[in-house]
Amino acid sequence: MIFGAALFLAALAAGLALMGASGRYIALSLLGGGVLVPAMLQYIGAARVVLRYLERVFTHEAMFRALAGLRIWLFTGLARSAAGGLGYRRAGDALARLVNDVDALDGLFLRIFLPLLGAVLLTPVLAVLLWHEHPWALAVLLPFGFVAFYLPALAARAAGQNGARAGLAMSGLRSAALDALSGLREVKIYAAEGRMLAAVQAREAAYLAAQRELAGQTSALNAIAFIAAQAGLLLAMLIGLAGAPVFTVITVFVLITAFETVLGLPRAGLLYGQARAAAARVVEAATAPPAVAEPLAPVPMPAGNSVAFEHVSFRYADNLPFVFENLSLQLPAGSRTAILGPSGAGKSTIAALLLKLVVPQRGQIRLGAADLAALPSEAVRHRIAYLGQTTHLFADTIRNNLRLGDPTASEEKLWAALEAAQLAQTIMGLPEGLDTWLGEGGQNLSGGQGRRLALARTLLSEAPILLLDEPCAGLDADTETEFMKVLNTATQGRTVVLIAHRLTGAEQLDRIWRLTGGALMAAAG
Numbered sequence: 001m002i003f004g005a006a007l008f009l010a011a012l013a014a015g016l017a018l019m020g021a022s023g024r025y026i027a028l029s030l031l032g033g034g035v036l037v038p039a040m041l042q043y044i045g046a047a048r049v050v051l052r053y054l055e056r057v058f059t060h061e062a063m064f065r066a067l068a069g070l071r072i073w074l075f076t077g078l079a080r081s082a083a084g085g086l087g088y089r090r091a092g093d094a095l096a097r098l099v100n101d102v103d104a105l106d107g108l109f110l111r112i113f114l115p116l117l118g119a120v121l122l123t124p125v126l127a128v129l130l131w132h133e134h135p136w137a138l139a140v141l142l143p144f145g146f147v148a149f150y151l152p153a154l155a156a157r158a159a160g161q162n163g164a165r166a167g168l169a170m171s172g173l174r175s176a177a178l179d180a181l182s183g184l185r186e187v188k189i190y191a192a193e194g195r196m197l198a199a200v201q202a203r204e205a206a207y208l209a210a211q212r213e214l215a216g217q218t219s220a221l222n223a224i225a226f227i228a229a230q231a232g233l234l235l236a237m238l239i240g241l242a243g244a245p246v247f248t249v250i251t252v253f254v255l256i257t258a259f260e261t262v263l264g265l266p267r268a269g270l271l272y273g274q275a276r277a278a279a280a281r282v283v284e285a286a287t288a289p290p291a292v293a294e295p296l297a298p299v300p301m302p303a304g305n306s307v308a309f310e311h312v313s314f315r316y317a318d319n320l321p322f323v324f325e326n327l328s329l330q331l332p333a334g335s336r337t338a339i340l341g342p343s344g345a346g347k348s349t350i351a352a353l354l355l356k357l358v359v360p361q362r363g364q365i366r367l368g369a370a371d372l373a374a375l376p377s378e379a380v381r382h383r384i385a386y387l388g389q390t391t392h393l394f395a396d397t398i399r400n401n402l403r404l405g406d407p408t409a410s411e412e413k414l415w416a417a418l419e420a421a422q423l424a425q426t427i428m429g430l431p432e433g434l435d436t437w438l439g440e441g442g443q444n445l446s447g448g449q450g451r452r453l454a455l456a457r458t459l460l461s462e463a464p465i466l467l468l469d470e471p472c473a474g475l476d477a478d479t480e481t482e483f484m485k486v487l488n489t490a491t492q493g494r495t496v497v498l499i500a501h502r503l504t505g506a507e508q509l510d511r512i513w514r515l516t517g518g519a520l521m522a523a524a525g
C-alpha cells in the first residue's frame with residue numbers, strides 16, 4: 001500500500017512536471033516562434049504512463065489482498081458468534097455484508113485516500129506557484145479547496161445516512177430472495193409465485209430508491225465540482241493577464257492537472273459515506289459476541305467422557321418460561337441412553353446445552369470431572385459428534401461432504417464409515433462413486449440415503465460421545481428400523497445419547513428417560 005501510494009505521488013509529480021513544462025514550451029513557441037523541446041519531456045511523459053500503470057497494479061493487488069483478509073475475518077467472526085446456525089434471514093444479511101459491504105470498502109484506498117493525499121500535498125505547491133504568479137492569484141485556492149475538501153466532506157455527511165439505508169435495503173433484498181428461492185418448491189405448490197415476487201420487488205424498489213438518490217447526489221456533485229474547477233482556471237488566467245504570460249500559462253497548465261487529480265474527490269466523499277456505513281456493518285457482524293462466552297481461564301480437557309447435568313435450570317430469555325428447572329441426568333461413559341418426550345419438551349435443548357450453544361442459568365454440566373463452563377467450546381465439540389434432525393448436506397461431492405467429519409480421512413476410512421452406515425453398496429453403484437456431485441441440500445439422494453450419509457459423516461469423527469437428535473426424522477417405519485440397526489453396530493464402544501419422540505424397538509439401549517413438563521423420569525433401563 002505504501003509502495004502504491006509512493007507510485008501515485010511519483011505519477012502525480014511527473015504529471016505536474018509534464019504539464020508545467022508543456023505549458024512553458026507552448027507559451028514560448030507562441031511568443032517567440034520555434035522552440036526546441038528537450039527529449040527530457042518525452043521521458044517524463046513516458047514515465048508518467050508507466051508510473052500510473054504500476055500504481056494501479058500495486059494498489060489494486062494490495063486492496064484485493066486486504067479485502068480477502070477482511071472476508072476471512074468476517075466469516076470467522078460470523079462462525080464464532082452464530083455457532084448454532086444463522087437461519088435464512090440472517091444468512092441473507094450475512095451474505096450482503098460479505099459481498100456488498102466488503103466490496104464497498106474496495107474504493108476506500110484507491111478512490112478516497114490516494115486523491116486526498118494528493119490534494120493535501122498539492123495545496124502548498126499550488127500556493128507557492130500562485131503567489132509567484134500574483135498575490136491575488138492565491139484566490140484560486142478557494143475553488144481548489146472547495147472541490148478537494150469542502151464538497152467531499154459535505155458529500156460524506158449526506159451519504160452517511162443514505163449509505164446505511166442502501167446497505168439495509170440490499171440486505172433485505174438478499175434475505176427475501178434467498179428465502180423465496182430456498183422455499184421454491186413450497187412457493188410453486190401453493191402457487192405463491194406472485195406474492196413472493198411482489199415481496200422481493202418491494203425490497204428491490206427500496207434498494208433502487210436508495211441507489212437513485214445516491215446517483216442524483218453523484219451527478220449534482222460532479223457538475224458543481226466541474227464548474228468550480230473551470231472557475232478556478234478562469235480566475236488564474238484573468239489574474240495572470242496582468243503578469244508574465246509564460247508563467248501564467250505554466251500555472252494554468254499545472255492547475256489543470258491539480259484539478260484533474262481532485263475532481264473525483266466529491267464523489268469519493270459519497271463513497272466514503274457508503275464505505276463508512278459498510279465498514280460499520282462489517283465490524284458489527286465480525287465482532288458480535290458469541291452466544292456463549294469463552295471461559296476466561298479455561299481448564300484442560302478432562303480424561304473422562306461421562307456427562308452429568310446437576311440441578312440445571314434453563315430458559316432461552318428472561319421473558320420466556322424455563323424449559324426445565326433443577327434437571328439432573330447422568331450419562332456414564334460408554335452408556336447408551338435415549339431421551340424421549342413430546343414435541344417442545346426440551347430434548348434438543350439438552351443437546352444445545354451439551355454442545356455449549358447455550359448455557360444454563362443455574363446448575364452445572366460436567367464432562368468427566370470438569371465443569372463444561374470452564375472448557376473451550378471448540379474442544380468440547382471435538383469430543384461430541386452431533387447428528388441433528390436437519391443435518392445439512394452441502395452442494396459438493398460425496399467425498400467432500402464426508403470429509404467435513406474428518407478432513408484428513410483416508411479413502412479406506414471413508415469407505416469404512418459408508419460401510420458402517422450401510423451406504424457403501426449404493427455409492428459403489430454410482431458411476432462417479434465418491435466423486436458424485438450432490439445437489440443442493442443433498443437433493444440427488446433419497447431421504448434415507450441422505451440420513452445415512454449424514455450418519456457416515458458423524459461416524460468419521462472419532463468423538464467418543466455421539467449425540468443423535470431425531471436421526472430418523474423423515475424416514476418411513478421400515479427404513480427407520482433398518483437405520484437403527486445400523487446405528488447399533490456403527491456406534492459400538494461410544495457414549496450414545498439418542499433423542500427421539502418414540503422408539504422403533506430396534507435400538508440397543510441401557511437407559512431410557514422420558515422428558516415431560518420439564519422433568520425427567522426413568523422409562524426403562
Ligand SMILES: Nc1ncnc2c1ncn2[C@@H]1O[C@H](COP(=O)(O)OP(=O)(O)OP(=O)(O)O)[C@@H](O)[C@H]1O
Binds near residue numbers: 316
Ligand atoms: N432458540 C430458541 N429461542 C427461544 N425458545 C426456544 C428456542 N429453541 C427452542 N425454544 C423453545 O424451548 C422449548 C423446548 O424446545 P426443544 O427444541 O428443546 O424441544 P424438543 O423437545 O426438542 O422438541 P421437538 O421434539 O419438536 O424437536 C420449546 O418450547 C421451544 O419453543
